[in-house]
Amino acid sequence: MAFLSYIIWNTSPEIFSMGSFGLRWYGLLFAVGFLLSQQVLYYIYRKEGKPEKDVDTLTIYMVVATILGARLGHVIFYQPELFIEDPLSILLPFEFSPFRFTGLQGLASHGGAIGILFALWLYSRKKKPGQNYLQVLDRIVIVVALTGALIRLGNFFNSEIIGLPSNNPLSVVFVNRVTESIISKKDSPVQYVKVERNKDLPEGANGRVPIYIYVVFKPNVEQMIAKNYLESDVQYYLNYFNEHIDNQGAALKYKADIDGDGNYTARISTFGIARHPAQLYESISCVVLFVILFLIWNRKKENTPTGLIFGLFMIILWGLRFAYEFLKEDQVDFEAGMALNMGQILSIPLFIAGILILIWSLRNKEKTNI
Template sequence: MHALKIVWDPTKGFDILGFTLHFYSMMWIVAFILGFYIMKRIYKHEKQSEESLDSLFIYSVIGIMLGARLGHVIFYQRELFTEDFFSIFLPVKFKGGFEFTGFQGLASHGAAIGMIISMYFYNKKVLRKSVVWILDRVVIPVASGAVFVRLGNFINSEIVGKPTGTEFGVVFAQNGESFPRHPAQLYEAFCYIFVFIALWFFYWKTKKSEQQGFLFGLFLVLLWAIRFFVEFVKEPQSEHEYIATSALNTGQLLSIPFILIGLYFMFMYKPKKQLA
């Protein structure tokens, strides 16, 4: 039986009027559109208005994208603050010549923090129920979106895994390589499917949606536990990746607090008052 080795060398996008529309950007668009329709079904079930759903979409896009971008720069590419500041917030780069880059350089830890902050303001300005209530529900489409984001990373041949040392794996020819690596992006995408299924099941088929904080906590525990273990086969993303005196990389160290917070919400969190 021959070992499985795949040579991966796809195009990253296609040209439209002189601009390249990257498939990675399209994966983010698919993630948000699918998430919108998932939340539409949930909001209909919860008897929430379409106006509040539209506002949720806007808050989510801004919070997740801004958080993901700032998270990447702070955790992995801090030199942009001094070398190419405006590229942090715009889909273009200026250093080395003007270039339209689309969405790139986005960190999932930053996206999670941005989502939580944006849901706080959304609840305060629009929903006026409980920030935990909305977090329990918004994590369901977020989990589905994570699948497409990692597929986008795979298309881009980024966030690659370590060399397998065997004939098993994926050869990322776009990166000028000829040896197989772990397809870490696909490992994560595959596992995130089951995170989505678990959240979907607990919301629709059990009474856990009535236990405030449980679904949010379950999301944090499952998603970041997966991230923690997949990091063992990932290549470092930058020179800031490893912390001195630690065998764990930045992604793993950032995942641990999320897991602990998730356990708290699953088993210890008690709302101050029950919703009417």
Template sequence: MNYFVWDINPVLVSFGPFHIHWYGLLFAAAILSGLEFMKRVYRLEGKDESSLDALFIYAIIGIVIGARLGHCIFYDPDYYLAHPMKIFAVWEGGLASHGGGLGVLIALYLGCKKYKINFIWLIDRLVIPTALFGFFVRMGNFMNSEILGKPTDVPWAIIFARVDSLPRHPAQLYEGFSYLIIFFILTYIYKKQYKTLKPGFLFGLFLVLIFTVRFLVEFVKVRQADFSLGIDLSMGQVLSIPFLILGFGLIIWSRKK
């Protein structure tokens, strides 16, 4: 069978020693689109935009620090304990979405306390562009030929020529387009019900949808952890379970409000 061969250079353009990577471009697009979405939310609901830029800086710092520490702690702790300075080498790759999720929640909680903003109100709206953020990031992973799927013979398998010659599940595309669909679902619900939304409902629904996708896609994804947990579940699946429980809990709590 003739499989699609993916052999794109991760570097979009170079200027001497300076390089612009597809991943960096898509990451920047994710940040800018999220900021623009939240500005529209603030205008729609008549909120003061003066604190939004500062809160977004909190969010980006929380995502980057949390995602990096999550990767170091959850996926390769032995290596980073032996080479602690490598924790700061973000340019070498290694970001964990679960750690990024925890990081952004902690950072925004602190930001909301400083600027006296209702934390649940903000998170209920911020999760919508966060789903779009996930789409852009997975497209960046696809351009980098990373976060690979397991070898397979399904007709839509892709050969990542920069890695090997094996046809694999395009796990990045499974996740990326699922996140894009979730973005449209959350956007639709928000536009229809933003005046009557129960606190915590969109946040809970986001967690359930996103981490259900993550849990399922892990079955066809190459395991990222360099050690075995001694169970059939991957580290990504184990880390998804608390977020799923929290999501269902928030939905139930919001319906009782």
């Protein structure tokens, strides 16, 4: 067996929680992305002799446009039924019964892109020197790439936007949703859960890999209660999360024991599904894109041909997005059987727009107000 055969990801998406409020890695990385982007924009505006206070205004435009655009884009492109079935959930970051903070669940990058394009058009109408529409976009997309990298890293922590099954050495088995469900169920008798490779069995085809799930129960939990929880609730979760665990509906295979602290434990033998870490592919690509665009800007700064950076951004980002979608699972049921999924269909016009803008920029190297 190869030294690096697959990675087990069992990190909680939540940093901490207090009552109905929980701080998640996704939300933190989302916020950090905007804070870092603001600092980079300060640097760019200082070097170009533009007012730094304009960055504060741009940041507000960007935050509002990204959140509203991404949320509305997700609903329009992927869940239009929410407009009729549950319109309040579209923009409310919490649930009522029971009350708990959830954040805005379901954000689409294409919707965020449309929101940003519209918001910056509104901003550019102020006719500030050196800040026409394309000039602003040229600077903004540099930091959009940086923010996108952190957002995709947040998707990885959430175990969402998962890739297809793979036997690639760096494939990932996402088990944190499974282990969290086992522990966090109301009145759960489980103290903690850990997952390890089962090195005694060979890996299967199509990402099927052997794993051990160790369930450690709380002190003084009776053996019968533990046994019932294993064979009912734990069995249910292993079958329910069939995108991560390949239990095939079989009866639970486990070995029970008492650990050194006197706690009842069980070692479950099952199979995980190793997948392409598509979120990390996109995150790393966005970091590289950020570096490329920043270096292009840094060569000539305010003398960079108008539209050059924006055009390259649109071509590279949406071209890669189109390609990476071939490594991902469908995000929604209606994509099953489609030759191209929704993400790819939405990427095509943005990619073409990038080509047209780049051609225009190269033909008009003198900066032009648009």
